[in-house]
Amino acid sequence: MVHVQKRIIEPNHGDWAVEARGLVKNFGDNRAVDGVNLNVRAGTIYGVLGPNGAGKTTTIGMLATLLRPDAGSARIFGHDVVKESQIVRQLIGVTGQYASVDESLSATENLIIFSRLLGLGRAEARQKADELLEEFGLTEAAKRPLKNFSGGMRRRLDLAASLIAQPPLIFLDEPTTGLDPRTRTQMWDTIRRLVKTGSTILLTTQYLDEADQLADRIAVIDHGRVVAEGTVDELKASVGTSSLQLSIQNLQDIDVARQIVERVLNIQSNVLYEAGKIIAPMANADLVTDLLIALRESGIQLSEMSVQKPTLDEVFLTITGQGVKKDAEKASFESKKAEVAKA
Amino acid sequence: MKSTSIKSGFDRELKNHTSFRQTVRNSLTMAYRGLLKIRRTPEQLFDVTLQPIIFTLMFTYIFGGAISGDIVSYLPVIIPGILVQTVITTSVVTGVQLREDMDKGVFDRFKSLPIARIAPLAGALLADTIRYSIATILTITMGYIMGYRPEGGLEHVALAGILVIFCAWSISWIFAFFGVIARTASSVQGISMIVLFPLTFLSNAFVPVNTMPNWLQWFVNINPISHLVTAVRDLANSGTIGWDLVISLIGSAVIVGIFAPITVRAYMRRT
Secondary structure (H helix, E strand, O other): OOOOOOOOOOHHHOOEEEEEEEEEEEEOOEEEEEEEEEEEEOOOEEEEEOOOOOOHHHHHHHHOOOOOOOEEEEEEOOEEOOOOHHHHHOOEEEEOOOOOOOOOOEHHHHHHHHHHHOOOOHHHHHHHHHHHHHHOOOHHHOOOEHHHOOHHHHHHHHHHHHOOOOOOEEEEEOOOOOOOHHHHHHHHHHHHHHHHOOOEEEEEEOOHHHHHHHOOEEEEEEOOEEEEEEEHHHHHHHOOOEEEEEEEOOHHHHHHHHHHHHHHHOOOOEEEOOOOEEEEEEOOOOHHHHHHHHHHHOOOOEEEEEEEOOOHHHHHHHHHOOOOOOOHHHOOHHHHHHHHHHO | OOOOOOOOOOOOOOOOOOOHHHHHHHHHHHHHHHHHHHHHOHHHHHHHHHHHHHHHHHHHHHHHHHHHOOHHHHHHHHHHHHHHHHHHHHHHHHHHHHHHHHOOHHHHHHHHOOOOOOHHHHHHHHHHHHHHHHHHHHHHHHHHHOOOOOOOHHHHHHHHHHHHHHHHHHHHHHHHHHHHHOOOHHHHHHHHHHHHHHHHHOOOOOOOHHHOOHHHHHHHHHOHHHHHHHHHHHHHHHOOOOHHHHHHHHHHHHHHHHHHHHHHHHHHHHO
C-alpha cells in the first residue's frame, strides 16, 4: 500500500482513486453496462476481468469521461466524472484497446502534440517526447510513421502518451490483447514499474493469468454486471482449484491407481478409461508427493503427469454458471465457495 | 519510470474550466497537428492542387469561345468564377476529414485530455485555411500563365484571394456541422455536394446571368456565391470595392453566426 497524504477535503472518500456506484450505459436497446460498482484504492492495480462484450471498455469509457453514464455516478479521487469532468481529465491517463495515437504522424510528433496540448512549452514538449521514447525503447523508431509500427510498439507509444502529465490514475484497456508473449511480459514489467512510482492502475483484461500477474484486486464483469469481486486469491479459491491429470501406462492398473489417488488426496476423482487418465482436483500441492510415492510403492507406472490451472472458461462457468444467485452482484465469495464445494 | 514519484490525486489543485488563453493555445496546437498531417500525407492536397489546374484549363477552353468570343477575353470572367468555385468546393473536405478524424482512436485521447473541448474542431478549421490558400494561389497563377492580366493589380488580387479564403472558411462551418452529425465520411461528402453543386453552378461564376431564363436569374441574383464572384471580379479586374463585397462579408458572418454555435453544440454532445 502506498501511503497517501490525505488533506481532509471530503473525509468520506478516504483514499479511493475510483468509486463507481450503479453505473449504467445503454446503447439503443442494448444495456452494455448494468449497474457496475467499483472501488479502487489509490496506489494499487485493479483488474477488471471479463469476456468480449462484457462491458469492460464501456465502464472505462464512463470513468474516463469519454461516455456519459445513463445512471449511477462515479468519482475519481473524489471528483465527479460528470460534474467535474475537466478536473477528472487532469487526473487520468487513458490507454485504449486500439491504440489512441495518430496513425499518420511519427511517434515523436504524436508525443509532442499531446505534450503541447497538456500545456508544455515547445522545448519542454520535445524533451518530454525524447525522454518517453527512450524510456519505452522507441528512440530508433521515433521518426518513422506509425503505419510501420508493430502492435507492441504502438501499445508502448500509447502508454507513453498516457504518462506525459504523470497522472495519478491510469486506465489500461486490454493492454496486452493481441501481443506476443514476449511483448506481453515487457508490458507487464512496465505496468509494475508504473505502480511503484505511486500511480493507481485500472486495467481490463480477458486473461486470467494477466489479472493474476498484475492485479491486487479483481472484479469479474459479465453482461454488464460485476459478478465477483475480491483479491486474486479469493477469486481463485472461488473458481476451484487446479486439477491433477495422471496418465497411467498400464490400463489394468487404472482402478487401483484411482483408489490410491482418492485415498491419498482424500478427494473424488474422475477417470477417463479410453485415455487411461485420472483427473483429480488438486487442493493441496504437498500431497502430490505422497501420492507419487504411494503409486510407486504399488508398482504403478505413470506415462504422464500434468497440472491444469483453471481456465478463464472455468472461471466464468463457475461464477456466472447455474449456481449463482440472481442478485449475483451481492453474492459473496463465501457462498460461492460453498457452492463450488457442493458441486 | 525515471520520474521518481507521482503526485497523489488528492493533493492537486485543479480547476474545472478552461481559460480563453488555453482554448486559443489548444486550437493552435490542433492546427499544427493538421499541418503536420498535410506534410505527412501530401496526397491529401490533390484536390487543391490538381483541381484548380484542370478546372481552369477545362472551363476556359470549353466555354471561352462560346461565351466571350475568345479565350483571353473570357479569362477575367472565368478566373474569379473558378477561384470561388474551387476554393468553396475545397471547404467540403473539412467536414469529411473531421468525420474521419472523429472516428479514429486518437480522438478518444483528445476527449480524455484536459483541453478545451472546442480545440480539435477549431484547429481543423484553422489548418484548412492553408488548403484554401494553396488553391487560391494555384488558380490565379494558372490564369496568369494562360494570359490573365487583372487590371486591379497585385494588391487587389491578393485582397480578392483573402476574401475568398475567408468566405470558404465561413462556409466550411456548414460542412463541419455535417461532419459532426453524419455517421460516415462518405455521407458527409454526399450531402455537401448536393448543397454545393447548385450553389456554385446556379451562379454567375461561368456564364453571364442575362443568358438564363428569368426564374433562374432570380435565384442566381440572390445566390450569395454570385455576390462573392462579383466582388472578386470587381476587386481583381478594376480594383473597386462594391456592395457585393459587403454582402459577401455579411453572408459569411451570418453563416458563421448560425453554424458555429450549432456545430459546437452538436460536437460537444457527441464528445
